[in-house]
Amino acid sequence: MNQKVRDLLNDQINKEFYSAYLYLEFSNYYAEVGLDGFENWYRIQAQEERDHAMLFYQYLLNNDQKVTFEAIAKPDCDLVDNMAPLQKAFEHEKYVTSLINDIYAAAFEVRDFRTMEMLNWFVNEQGEEEKNASDMITKMELFGTDPKSLYMLNNELKSRVYSAPSLVL
Numbered sequence: 001m002n003q004k005v006r007d008l009l010n011d012q013i014n015k016e017f018y019s020a021y022l023y024l025e026f027s028n029y030y031a032e033v034g035l036d037g038f039e040n041w042y043r044i045q046a047q048e049e050r051d052h053a054m055l056f057y058q059y060l061l062n063n064d065q066k067v068t069f070e071a072i073a074k075p076d077c078d079l080v081d082n083m084a085p086l087q088k089a090f091e092h093e094k095y096v097t098s099l100i101n102d103i104y105a106a107a108f109e110v111r112d113f114r115t116m117e118m119l120n121w122f123v124n125e126q127g128e129e130e131k132n133a134s135d136m137i138t139k140m141e142l143f144g145t146d147p148k149s150l151y152m153l154n155n156e157l158k159s160r161v162y163s164a165p166s167l168v169l
């Protein structure tokens with residue numbers, strides 16, 4: 001495997017674990033304010049991010065590449081109100097999309113079609129992740145200021161259940 005592609009894939013393991021840590025922080029914020037549906041939503045989101053990290057890890061192992069684990073940074077957030085995590089999540093997902101695109105571009109440059117094929121799943125996933133994050137902001141804008149509506153939105157988010165990623169390596 002091309003060294004730059006390998007290094008970017010290796011970095012992405014760390015970035016995905018960081019995403020998990022960030023979303024666990026959001027879950028923790030909502031637990032503290034008593035919005036258990038939002039807590040559930042981000043706890044499951046954190047699980048999905050750990051899955052993403054493991055997929056990159058497994059892909060490198062499958063291709064006989066050495067993996068190096070780096071320190072995971074402290075979540076960078078100042079959660080001032082119930083909207084703040086949602087906005088930060090949307091910004092974060094756009095950033096993650098840019099990272100996936102960078103790996104894709106590096107793989108494309110060296111005609112690493114296998115990596116591009118694997119990354120296609122992540123390209124689609126990022127489309128979903130950005131949409132979900134944006135929808136959460138819209139819902140909070142619509143319903144977040146009315147306690148009854150917020151209660152119902154919170155209940156809706158409580159019903160989210162974890163499902164394993166459809167990509168199997």
Ligand code: FEO
Nearest residue numbers: 016049052096129
């Ligand atoms: Fe692993 Fe939310 O992207």
